[in-house]
Amino acid sequence: GEDVEQSLFLSVREGDSSVINCTYTDSSSTYLYWYKQEPGAGLQLLTYIFSNMDMKQDQRLTVLLNKKDKHLSLRIADTQTGDSAIYFCAETDTGRRALTFGSGTRLQVQP
Amino acid sequence: DVKVTQSSRYLVKRTGEKVFLECVQDMDHENMFWYRQDPGLGLRLIYFSYDVKMKEKGDIPEGYSVSREKKERFSLILESASTNQTSMYLCASNQGGSRETQYFGPGTRLLVL
Numbered sequence: 751g752e753d754v755e756q757s758l759f760l761s762v763r764e765g766d767s768s769v770i771n772c773t774y775t776d777s778s779s780t781y782l783y784w785y786k787q788e789p790g791a792g793l794q795l796l797t798y799i800f801s802n803m804d805m806k807q808d809q810r811l812t813v814l815l816n817k818k819d820k821h822l823s824l825r826i827a828d829t830q831t832g833d834s835a836i837y838f839c840a841e842t843d844t845g846r847r848a849l850t851f852g853s854g855t856r857l858q859v860q861p
Numbered sequence: 862d863v864k865v866t867q868s869s870r871y872l873v874k875r876t877g878e879k880v881f882l883e884c885v886q887d888m889d890h891e892n893m894f895w896y897r898q899d900p901g902l903g904l905r906l907i908y909f910s911y912d913v914k915m916k917e918k919g920d921i922p923e924g925y926s927v928s929r930e931k932k933e934r935f936s937l938i939l940e941s942a943s944t945n946q947t948s949m950y951l952c953a954s955n956q957g958g959s960r961e962t963q964y965f966g967p968g969t970r971l972l973v974l
Contacts, residue, residue, distance in 0.1 A: 758901060781960045792865070792951055792965035793904075800960075838903060844958060847892055847911055848919060853903035 754852035756839055761858045768826040770855045772839030775820065779841040782815065783849065784824045787836045796824070796837070826857075834859045864888075865966040867952055873972045880939040882969050884952030891956055893935035894963065895919075895927065898949040910935055942973045 753775040762768045774782070780801045785793040799806045799813045799822070806813045812825040826833055839852040868883035886893065892911050896904040896919075906919030908927040916927050924946060928936045935954075939946055949970050953963040 754903075756903075785965075790967075792967045793953075793963075794965070795962045798962075842960070844960070847917075847958070848894060848906050848909050849963060850906075851896075851904040853901055 754839055754841055754850050756837075756852040756855045758853060759856050759858070761860060762829050763860050764829060764831060766829055768824075768829045768833070768857055768859075770824045770826075770837050770839075770857065772822040772824075772852055773820055774822065774839075774841050774850075776841065776843065776850075777820065778843045778845070779820075780843040781841065782813075782822050783840040784811075784813065785838040785840060785851075787838065787854070789835070793838060829857075829859050831859045831861060833857060865952055865954055865964050867950075867966040867969050869969050870967060871970050871972075873974065874939075874942050875974055876943060878939075878942050878973075880942050880971065880973075882937040882939075882950055882952075882971070884935045884937070884954075884966055885933055886935075886954040886964070887933065888954070888956070888964075889932065890954040890964075891932075892954060893929065894953040895925075895935065895937045896951045896953065897921070898951055898968070904951065907937065942971075944973050947971060947973045 783798045784796040810827045836854040840849040865886045894909040895907045910916045910929040926938045952966040955961045955963045
């Protein structure tokens, strides 16, 4: 079945850039998402990218997709303490109704 | 704004009890989902429903059942709670196909003693 992998933890200093990586196995993945979960809260959609795109930028967020390597990354520029959260990568395709999530990467931002 | 609410934020139950977790969405969404979230494992899909009275098993349905009698409400049932069902349970909903954004509730943290 589908599998999505992420590293579990990332620590950066405030003001630096953060890069969170994700790999997936399903070559038919069409839609890829980044969700953010703040402490004690549910998940909220941060951004998404379709498989016919290589890059998407949205303010401080940049998503890069390498379809050949099945690798997705989320770059957060000028990381702030408020960015501390768990970030989940997720994927799906048109044949499925549900998402497959990665294990989540806990981002810790040091002041 | 889409709102997904879950009946409890925290719940403590004893082994063998029957447990109901309720989820309500207010946007007339077709699809509703139940996930459990465990450290290092991410979110795993338990069940989902794409219409009233319709349900499909997700990746880890064992020990769970669901009910969707009304479009806005999706219930997760633990017939006989066990300690390995201690977890965070997240409900989500969306409209249309899988590409559509899923909206999540705040989660229910369940402790089974």
